[in-house]
Amino acid sequence: MFVGKMNAKDILMRAVQCDQAGRILEAQHLYQDGIQILMDLVGDESDVAKKKVFYERIKEYIDRAEQIKDRVQKHVIRGELVTNKPIDDNSTGNSYQSLFGQYLNADVKEVLLEEPYLYEKYQFQNLVTFLELLVKNCRHLKYVRVVTKTDTKAPENQSNVLEQIRADMAKRNVTLSIKFEDTLHDRKIVLSNGYIIKIGRGLHFFKATNPLYSLGLCDYDFRKCLQTDVDIWRTRNFIA
Structure with a gap:
């Protein structure tokens, strides 16, 4: 909800910046938004090589988002x-x-x-x-x-x-x-x-x-x- 008009590259670059600055809640939110946009792009892409690149990047960002989720959860329960x-x-x-x-x-x-x-x-x-x-x-x-x-x-x-x-x-x-x-x-x-x-x-x-x-x-x-x-x-x- 309330996603701004930004493309996947801008969103994910901002996610990395927030991640590096320690603003992990915002980074998690931006990773998720960027991932969703990339998933939509994959569905419209017919080039197999480009699809592979998309999936590699998506996995990278999903892994990072999951790491942040685990990190937040550890803070909450400890x-x-x-x-x-x-x-x-x-x-x-x-x-x-x-x-x-x-x-x-x-x-x-x-x-x-x-x-x-x-x-x-x-x-x-x-x-x-x-x-x-x-x-x-x-x-x-x-x-x-x-x-x-x-x-x-x-x-x-x-x-x-x-x-x-x-x-x-x-x-x-x-x-x-x-x-x-x-x-x-x-x-x-x-x-x-x-x-x-x-x-x-x-x-x-x-x-x-x-x-x-x-x-x-x-x-x-x-x-x-x-x-x-x-x-x-x-x-x-x-x-x-």
Whole structure:
């Protein structure tokens, strides 16, 4: 989704550049896009020799994409628990900044967000609030991958809203990639500086302000919360 108008050569050259710079989430995404374009070209190619060259290059890039996938997975499953913070029902003072803002720093170049539920207005608002914090705190941020479920009731609205957010992030020189996995259940935030944030309810543990126009509408430290737990894990930096 949201693939720019680039040819396979440009995409794969950019993938290699990101790979070498340690931006492996973006590299993985670009490798996959480039591979798909090459696969389409192979189907239209009648020259046997050229087909062989295509297949050799495709295998090379597939192998690299798989290596990155394994590398990311190792980062996600390994690590040590740094802190556990239980959030009580109706408690306040639990904005994203208060909970994990200290881990969002200049070393964060890439972020993986797995958030199954991005259907409702308040869920999109929570996503934007989270992205605002990333852009504000992580001055070298280049890439954010959001993995979520498809809204089966209003997929077009979901797509339109996410495209608006993607376009706005692009204006800030941050690539936002959206991936749909309808079997997704886990909720986590993986930072390229080696921290993993796991929240039982994902981004959506805030109660609505009541009345609407009261403290907490914009500053989430004033919001009452639903009961959940926040675990912060430390693993190795993506580049390490």
